[in-house]
Structures are given as C-alpha cells and as structure tokens.
Amino acid sequence: MASSAYSDFDVIAQEERVRDEIAASSELVSDPLPTSVLLDEYKENKDAFRDKLKDVTSKYDSFRRVRGDGNCFYRAFGFALLQQILHRGTEEQARKLYQQAVASKALLVAQGYTEYTIEDFYDSYVEVIALATGFPKPPAAYDYSTGIPVPVQQDANSEPPKQLPWPLTAQERALRESNLLAIFRDDPVASAVVYYLRLLTAGHFKTNAEFFQGFIEDGLTVSEFCAREVEVMARECEQVHIVALSAALDVPVRVVYTDSSDSTSQATEINFQEEGTAAPTVSLLYRPGHYDILYAR
Amino acid sequence: MSMTVQKRLMRELAEVERNAAAEFDLGSSEDNLLVWTAVLRPPAPSLYQGGVFHVSIRVPNTYPMTPPAVKFSTRICHPNIHWKSGDVCLDILKTAWSPAWTLRTLCLALLVLLDNPEVDSPLNCDAGNLLRCGDKRGYKSLVTMLTALHATPASASSSPN
Secondary structure, three states: OOOOOOOHHHHHHHHHHHHHHHHHHOOOEOOOEEOHHHHHHOOOOOOHHHHHHHHHHHHEEEEEOEOOOOOHHHHHHHHHHHHHHHHHOOHHHHHHHHHHHHHHHHHHHHOOOOHHHHHHHHHHHHHHHHHHHOOOOOOOOEEOOOOEEOOOOOOOOOOOOOOOOOOOOHHHHHHHHHHHHHHHOOOOHHHHHHHHHHHHHHHHHHHOHHHHHOOOOOOOOHHHHHHHHOOOOOOOOOHHHHHHHHHHHOOOEEEEEOOOOOOOOOOEEEEEOOOOOOOOOEEEEEEOOEEEEEEEO | OOHHHHHHHHHHHHHHHHOOOOOEEEEEOOOOOOEEEEEEOOOOOOOOOOOOEEEEEEOOOOOOOOOOEEEEOOOOOEOOEOOOOOEEOOHHHOOOOOOOOOHHHHHHHHHHHHHOOOOOOOOOHHHHHHHHOOOHHHHHHHHHHHHHHHOOOOOOOOOOO
8 A cells, every 4th residue: 555655746756766867877778899798797607698698799799788678679679770771771671661660650540549649759760760761751740839730741652752872871871870879869759769669569469469369368358468568668578579570660680599598508599570671680689688789790 | 848748748738629528627737738637527327426526637757658647636535546645546657657648548547447446456445445345335325425525516625635
C-alpha cells in the first residue's frame, strides 16, 4: 500500500531526478570502443562467458554501448541501421527505407492507432531517415500552432523529388553520421524515434497476428501483448520482437549471443530476416538482458 | 515547456474541443498548458452515477513519454483512490503507460476503473476490505452514500487537502 505522505506529483519529480542522474552518467549511444574493453571489463570471469567474449573480439573489432534503459534493442537497431545505410547501403536501399518510412503512418492508422497520437513519433522517425538517406522530409500534416490538421499530398509511391549523389562521399558520410549521433543522443527526439520503432514492431505483430499468436504466452491476444510488451517504453524485448521489427522493415539483423552457459566456448550468432533487402546487416551484441552495437573486423 | 509537449498538448486540446464526450469534460488551465482538469460524470449503470468528480491532471515535461500525474480533487470512495489525498493507483499511470495514449484516453480509463476496482492494490483499505470479504451490498451503499454526500451538485463541496 502506498504511503499518503508522498503524492504522485512527488513521485514523478523524484523519477525525473533519477532519470537525470542516469542521463548524466551514461550516453544514450556511446562513441565506438574497441571490443577488447569488454575483455577487461570481465577479466575476473573465468567461465564460458569470457571465452565467448574472446570469440566476439576475434570477429568484431569495435562496439558502441547503448544505454540500458529497457529500450536498448530498439535504440541499437535504429542507430546501427542508419549507419549501415550510410556506410554500406545502396541508393536503392536508401530509397526503400525512406519510402516505407513515409508510408508507415498510414499503415499504423489502418491498424487502429489514432493519427494525432503517433504523428510526433512519425515526424521524428522520418526526420532521421531523411537525414541519413538525404531524401527530403515530407511536410508536417498539422499546423502546430493550432493543432488543426492541414491537407498534405503524401504519396509514398511517388518518386522522391531529389536525386541522390550516391554513393556518398566520405565527407558527406561523416557529416551525416555525426548529425545522426547528435539526434540519437538528444531527447526527446531520440525517445520518439525509439518509440516509433516500437510502434512499427507492434504494427507488424498486428498485421501478422495469426502467425505471431503461436509465439505469445499467458493467453494474451496479439493486441494485448502489444499493449503490454511493445507499446510501453522501457519494456525489454525478446527474440520475437526482433523477428517482428526486422521483418517489418525488411532489415537483416544478426545478434551475437554471449552468456555463461558452457555448452560452447563460441558466441552463438543468430540471423533474423537473412533475406532482408532494405539495408545491409545490422549486428548487435547480446549480453544477458542487454544489447549493444557491434562492428565486424 | 518543451516544443514536443506543447505541440502534442495543443493537438489534444483541439481534439477534445472538436469531439466532446458526454461522460466527462476535459480542458487545460488558461495560463498553463501543463495543468489540466477533468470533470467525470459516471453514467448509469455506474455505482457512481449522479456524482460529479473533479480530477486534476499535471503533465510532466517528458510527456507523452512519461504519464501525467492524476489526483481526484472531489472526495471519492474507491479501493484504488486515496480518500484524503485523491491519489490514484492505476497501472497505466505508472509502468504500463503508453505514449500513444492521450489525456482523453486517461479519462476513459479512470471511468472504467471506477466500476472495476482492483482490490489487491488498495489505497482505501476500508472500501477494499468490504469488497475483499464479499460485502457487495455494504460496498454499494457506502459508495452511493458518500457520492451523494461529497460529489453531487447539491452536496456541500468537500475536497481533499
């Protein structure tokens, strides 16, 4: 039973202080670090976990830490995806990612989401996609000063007006990457992008409810599962979420699993959506309960 | 106030004005967009029908990523609402909040909560205990009486704090 000495208003103020402290002590997305840092971090461990990390360092030379706030998978996926597009993507992949981003809001609305409640998250997502791919951001569908919808011509299948100078020059890549990193480190936009990735995940679950129902436990419907485990910030993800998001965006994801089970001294790699065409493979490191971004040697 | 919160709340306000609900009024304070008031009028067959309940809503700067804080300013007898402070125990106001919800969704959730109390997380033990030991009749008459006493237009206004 809650004590009446503290009201919800006090609790919220306290939670904001805690959040600020965490924010001050770790970046949402770190600078790249050599994977050898991980070996130092676990040098006391003599078990299979450390062997697996050694295996990781032999194949991947660097990684980025992502804040462990329950959103790490979505955040790691989002940043790594756009970085892959910048560095290894083709013009065709960039266009596909952009077009599906622009078309995605209508699909979510068709799934029953209220447009004005997802609009801000959509705007932020399209903004980072536009930044990475170089396609122009479509105009906002709302007049923000009045909150009144304004008619906007949005045709996802129409050719984006600006032709890209693709492949990008090294200088352009570096510029866009540093802008992306700034956005992924800057709340509330960073959280909005993360939340939109959650919505895209939930949308894919709902569109393919029949398929996913078999993976959902506790007698929940797909909608109930989404409301409880996907559409809520800071709710951690499981493999089925990765299946859904990589399929939703048609992006191949490789997760390198490390844990202390000693059946093998090698890290297990699982590829989700191997045939993905919208981007080069996104590689993530999994340590129990947490995802970071990995870069192959 | 951040631009994100402001944009979002402006749209919620426009939506509320365009699309009024019979069971509640909802609006923001004239001088502060982060302070809202809801007036709930639970419809029949609610136990609370006839009552008019004022609810104060404070929106954090991190909204809609984090939930608003809610307090009943009209006294209400309910297992999950504190009799004196008006605090509410409801999962969507804590860990289960979804950023795709709105203050309007919240009002609907509060109306649902009124007639679907969760007796395992009581803020009002007396009300909770009546239900827990199966005394529905006693619970119903207590709620009806206290609603008439504290939450009807005829009753002397009595508010917590």
